[in-house]
Amino acid sequence: MAEGLLVVVSGPSGCGKGTICKELLKRNKDMSISISATTRKPRKGEVDGENYFFLTEEIFKSMINKNEFLEYAHVHGNFYGTPKKFVLEKIENGENVFLEIDVQGALQIKEIYPDGVFIFILPPSMEELKNRIIKRGTESEDDIKRRYKNAFEEVKYIKKYDYLVINDKVIEAVEKIESIISAEKCSVDRQSKLINKILS
Numbered sequence: 001m002a003e004g005l006l007v008v009v010s011g012p013s014g015c016g017k018g019t020i021c022k023e024l025l026k027r028n029k030d031m032s033i034s035i036s037a038t039t040r041k042p043r044k045g046e047v048d049g050e051n052y053f054f055l056t057e058e059i060f061k062s063m064i065n066k067n068e069f070l071e072y073a074h075v076h077g078n079f080y081g082t083p084k085k086f087v088l089e090k091i092e093n094g095e096n097v098f099l100e101i102d103v104q105g106a107l108q109i110k111e112i113y114p115d116g117v118f119i120f121i122l123p124p125s126m127e128e129l130k131n132r133i134i135k136r137g138t139e140s141e142d143d144i145k146r147r148y149k150n151a152f153e154e155v156k157y158i159k160k161y162d163y164l165v166i167n168d169k170v171i172e173a174v175e176k177i178e179s180i181i182s183a184e185k186c187s188v189d190r191q192s193k194l195i196n197k198i199l200s
Ligand SMILES: Nc1nc2c(ncn2[C@@H]2O[C@H](COP(=O)(O)OP(=O)(O)O)[C@@H](O)[C@H]2O)c(=O)[nH]1
Pocket: 010, 011, 012, 013, 014, 017, 018, 036, 037, 040, 071, 072, 073, 075, 076, 080, 081, 082, 100, 101, 102, 103, 104, 105, 106, 147
């Protein structure tokens, strides 16, 4: 069986990564999303084991020591990491897995898994980004400032990614990502086993 795709989605806070991934999962039953671990405190309405695994710094660090993360990074003052087991099992099983992670994590994944598909999301403008973070209403004023400032650092890494999707209308961004995945699945490199089978 062909391996599933590992799809990395990054973008500044408030650009709409979460919204887009949620919609993608709703529409595509063969996709799953990796649930990250974090030391950030849960936002109102966030559920442990659904949005994130909310951990203490002590437990997070013990997972680092046990090599249980595919990648991890310190972002906006908290630790975030991708638990290894879930992602590797799904991919081996032929399923497509999304990682919604920051640029530091994406670069680590690129080193160990260059076959991944790397997508960067941008809002239509930085003004709109600020409006979206404010409108979401989940962050303190200091955190909004920090996330907005970090956005300008994160966008410096866009060229490390394979694709850029602008999230103006959610549904259009979702459709673009679905098209990227369809095209990637048709790539010659990813189909060498199938080519051999057909030609044998
Ligand atoms: N490296 C890494 N970054 C992550 C992971 N999970 C989430 N992030 C990133 O951490 C940042 C903050 O996430 P979050 O606190 O949910 O805030 P949001 O981006 O404003 O929704 C975002 O850039 C996420 O993509 C992870 O497992 N690893």
